[in-house]
Amino acid sequence: MFKRYSISLFVTLVVVFVCCIFFFSCSDSKKTEAEKKKAEPIIFGVAGAHSGDLASYGIPTVRAVELIIKDKNSRGGINGKQIRLIVEDDVCKPEVATNTATKLVTDGADVIVGHICSGATRAAIGIYREAKIIVMSPSATNPALTQSGNYPNFFRTIAPDDAQAKLEVDFALNVLKFRKFAVLHDKGDYGKGFAEFAKKFLEESGKAEVLLYEGITPGAVDYSAVVQKIKRSAAEAVIYGGYHPEASKIVTQMRKKRMETVFISDDGVKDDTFIKVAGKYAEGVYATGPMDTTKNPLAISAIEAHKKVYNEDPGAFFLNACSATLALLNAIEKAGSTDYDAVSKALRTENVDTPIGKIRFNNRGDAIGIGFSMYQVQNGVYVELK
Amino acid sequence: MEYFFEILLGGLTRGSIYALIALGYTMVYGIIGLINFAHGEVYMIGAFTALIAASVLTLMGWNQVAIIVIASVVAVIYSSCYGFTIEKLAYKPLRRAPRLSALISAIGMSLFLQNYVLLAQTSNFLPFPNLIPEFEFLKPYQHMISSSEIVIIGTTAVVMVLLGIMIKCTKIGKAMRATAQDRDMAMLVGIDVNRVISVTFVVGSATAALGGVLVASHVGQINFYMGFIVGIKAFVAAVLGGIGSIPGAVLGGLVLGWTESFFTGYVSSDYEDVFAFLFLVFILIFRPAGILGRSETEKV
Structure with a gap:
């Protein structure tokens, strides 16, 4: 008797409980349905290497994004909408990045x-392009990402790899007005990549000749043979891709041999050790180096936060x-929505103050107003040339 | 034609640098059959010592000739102490052990010294003052050869001749040759073999230190890693000339320096090392004991 009573009580309780859940969940969904139109959050996806050996590039x-979104949300979000973050890891691997993109x-x-x-960026942006989602990378420097023109949805706030070479070649051709060049590199990824771009830009300009294109052996005791070769080539300027130990040896030997050939290099040489x-x-x-951001108040406050x-x-x-x-955020605010065309138009037309300077984007997605400056050693210090 | 001479002189300087370091390798190998991989590090320590000494002397306001002489002497003495100590610590206890053990000990010593200087001094490149004054009479030829290059070439020649005389004509030289021929027999006739080996290390280290001072002053920068590549190249030079032979080391250094320079000057510096080592392989195929080496049958 007691047993049957307890069973029926249990069943009743279960039924009531289930009904309650159903009821509440129904009312809950009704509520969000009603509010959805008013305050559907804007979703920022954050993708990158958050674990693995390259995590130190992705975590910052x-x-x-967290710091800025938190600050923005506490001030009421954009256009009355809160912003929500979804963080996905791609471990810096192209094959993982496609899954990350699909998930986002x-x-x-x-x-x-x-x-x-x-x-990883290259692997993922095709998926975002199909879904008409704007992607902005803080760090992917491969030139083809923007210059191929295949990815109108891609933007970046870092200068591409060839920006230094481009700046140097323009400077040498238009400001210094040189026509004959020797391009050297240290055979490393960084130096050789740079030198290849420099050579390409010089040849494409149609105005200049590359008289000498060579890789030197890093760490050699001296470079007298290479220096003599530069002299014989009668180049007006040397463009060097590499780091300061070799650069200082070459410059020292050139000057000791009474050669006045101008020396132009990259930010591997824009180092006080060189001087x-x-x-x-x-x-x-001359050397190129990143633009100075240390005096930008936004950068100072971001670092403090x-x-x-x-x-x-x-x-x-x-x-x-x-x-x-x-x-x-600025583009979404100006566009008034997250509509793909409106936002990308706003990115290209509206200037925005950021920690790396006042920027907007060109048609290919590279930021205008950031990147590298030309520096020259004057009286023992690097001076930025405006 | 002028270009040819410029390359020739550049190669001569480079070869002399290799030769100066190769002398130490070849002496040690000749006496105890050990490849002293720490030799490049002794060269590096010589350069650091000279930098410290020169900085102090410059602060005290001495004149340039006094600075280079005293800095070199200090570097030579200090490095010789290192050479002496390295031998006592790392090689002497292993003298009866298989050759491979001493070789490993040498590599260990090399790594130890590199890291010791890295920690005790700095990992940065340091500027090295140009100790060698510009000679007046060289002014018209400055585009071809600088005074530091002349000094390097001259020093190598003098050191080679002095070492040759020492080995041929002095008592310790005679003892060295005896030890090289047969260590046990030398002991039996009353030669203090340990002393002979110590002297060899001290002399070898002294030449390395001298090289360190001159090369650092020539290129104007030093860091803890500078001995490694030069050490390898000098070792190659010693093998090329016939390891164990003093004139062979110098010849090997010059051949290597010229090969590299002419290949860079007339072909391309991209494959400088590849070509230099290919050349080495060819020479060793036709003369397995090196250019001036005598081929010996291994005593069983």
Whole structure:
């Protein structure tokens, strides 16, 4: 008797419980349905390497986006809408990145900050393009991503790899008005990549001749043979891709041999050690280096905000990621929606103040107003040439 | 034609640098049959010592000739102490052990010294003052050869001749040759073999230190890693000339320096090392004991 009573009681309770759940969930969904039109959050997808050996390149971006979105949400979001983040890891691997992209698209991301590595970005942006989602990378520097013109949905807040070479070639041709060049590199990925771009731009310009194109052996005791070769080629300027130890040896030997050939190099040489080591022979050497952002008030406050939360200096590409987020927020605000065409138009037309400077984007998606400046050694320091 | 001479002189300088370091390798190998991989590091320590000494002397306001002489002497003495200590610590206990053990010990010593200087000094490149004054009489020829290059070439020649005289004509030289021929027999006739080996290491280290000072002053920069590549190249030079032979080391250094320079000057510097080592392989195919080496049958 007691047993049957308890069973019926149990069944009743279960039924009531299930009904309650059903009822509440119904009313809950009704409520969101009603509010959905008013305040559907804008979803920012953040993709990049958040684990694995390249995590140190991706984590600062996540932190940058989090800090800025939190600040924006606390001030009421954009156009009355809150912003929500979805963070997905691609481990910097192209084969993982396609899954990451698919997941972000199905989760309804409106815009993407990422990816971090060029290879992963290239694998993923096709998927976003099909879904008409704007992607903005703080760090993917591969030139083809923008220059191929295949990805109108791709933007970036970092200068592409060939930006330095482009700047140097333009400077040498138009400001210094040289026509005969020797292009040297240290055979490394960085130096050789740079030298190849420089050679390509010089040849494409149609105005200049590349008289000598050579890789030198890094760490050799001296470079007298190469220096003599430069002299014989009668080049007016040497464009060198590589780092400062070899550059200082070459410059020193050139000057000791009474050669006045102008020396132009990259940000591997724009290092104070170069001046210290080459001493008086460094005078007059040109080098490109990243634009100075240390005096930008937005950069200072962004770094301070990071220090307050994480109690350490931000890592790689932090300011680029802050700038990407700010640029996207600004464009969505100006466009009034997350509509693909409106936002990409706003990105290309509206200037926005960011920690890396006042930027907008060109037709291919590269930021205008960031990148590299030309520096020259004058009286023992690198001076930015305006 | 002028270009040819410029390349020739450049190759001569480079070859002399290799030769100066190769002398130490070849002496040590000749006496105890050990490839002293720490030799390049002794060269590096010589350069660091000279930098410190020269900085102090410059602060005290001495004149340039005094600075280079005193800095070189300090570097030579200090590096010789290192050479002496390295031998006592790392090689002497292994003298009766298989050759491979001493070789591993040498590699270990090389790594140890590199990292020791890295930690004790700095990982950065340091500027090295140009200690060698510009000679007045060289002014018209400056585009071809600088005074530091002349000094390097001259020093190598003098050191080679002095070492040759020492080995041929002095008592310790005689003892060295005896030790090289047969260590046990040398001991039986009353030669203090340990002393002979120590002297060899001290002399070898002294030449390395001298090389370090001159080369650092020539290129104007030093860091803890500078001895490694030069050490490898000098070792190659010693093998090329016939390891164990003093004139062979110098000849090997010059051949290597010229091969590299002429290949760079007339073909391309991209494959400078590839070509230099290909050349080495060819020479060793036709003369397995090196250019001036005598082929010996291994005593069983």
